[in-house]
Amino acid sequence: MTDLHSHTYFSHDGKCTIEELINTAINKKMKYLGISEHVDYDCLYNNIDVKQFNPEAYFPAAFNIKEKFKDQITILVGIECGFYDVPEINKMYFDLIKKYKPEYVISSIHMVEKTDYYFANYGDKKTVYEKYLNYIYKSIHSDYYYDIIGHLGYVERYAPYEDKQMRYKDFKESFDRILKGIIEKDKILEINSSSTLDFTPFLPTEDVFAAYYKLGGRKVSFGSDTHTSQRLLDKREQIVKILKNIGFDHFTIPVNKKHIDFEF
Numbered sequence: 001m002t003d004l005h006s007h008t009y010f011s012h013d014g015k016c017t018i019e020e021l022i023n024t025a026i027n028k029k030m031k032y033l034g035i036s037e038h039v040d041y042d043c044l045y046n047n048i049d050v051k052q053f054n055p056e057a058y059f060p061a062a063f064n065i066k067e068k069f070k071d072q073i074t075i076l077v078g079i080e081c082g083f084y085d086v087p088e089i090n091k092m093y094f095d096l097i098k099k100y101k102p103e104y105v106i107s108s109i110h111m112v113e114k115t116d117y118y119f120a121n122y123g124d125k126k127t128v129y130e131k132y133l134n135y136i137y138k139s140i141h142s143d144y145y146y147d148i149i150g151h152l153g154y155v156e157r158y159a160p161y162e163d164k165q166m167r168y169k170d171f172k173e174s175f176d177r178i179l180k181g182i183i184e185k186d187k188i189l190e191i192n193s194s195s196t197l198d199f200t201p202f203l204p205t206e207d208v209f210a211a212y213y214k215l216g217g218r219k220v221s222f223g224s225d226t227h228t229s230q231r232l233l234d235k236r237e238q239i240v241k242i243l244k245n246i247g248f249d250h251f252t253i254p255v256n257k258k259h260i261d262f263e264f
């Protein structure tokens, strides 16, 4: 069992230590635990006051802990980069990855025009969602290395619309070029179980995974996006059932630019 999306105190919004997370993972008999701390250069660029990620503290500590627990569980030392469509920011991620060599990288979008989607001014749904999907498409072609496209559909989490769902059929063209891009670039689409939305227990929604499968996409990673040790593997069983129904039969784990498949 694997979970590749988690945060600890090394992230600005993490609420547990790496050790707490690992102990829970060992108790749950997990085989792989990926730690994906936030790197928020998108916030930095926009002067948003969040505690900035400290690579000098995180990487040595995480690699040390990985070694310490290596007989009990495989820890993957990763990061989650907040993509922002500005060359300087892309370059900063590129340099960070080159210097510290995380074992895997999630690329996610949290911000639109200087603010997190959480705080954004939302206008017309079609326009806002198309713009979001366009950002995602750009992030697929980012200058820095990444393995996983994180929580596609993040915009739905905080949207103020009565009908928040970003349906595949309503945005088919935009979704198709994203999904084809992920497949062509041999990247992994995350299934992220941090959703309290009434229409889906995870992001992106089931229709998007069905389209991905139909286009030939087979690489999916599981991520709870937990910020405490409580939500590790959250909804995993339910998710596996849904993915199996679509046709998927494994999760993919990236380790140092190689992909390993694990059957459900």
Ligand SMILES: [Zn+2]
Binding pocket: 080, 108, 110, 150, 151
């Ligand atoms: Zn995220």
Ligand SMILES: [Zn+2]
Binding pocket: 005, 006, 007, 080, 225
């Ligand atoms: Zn996250």
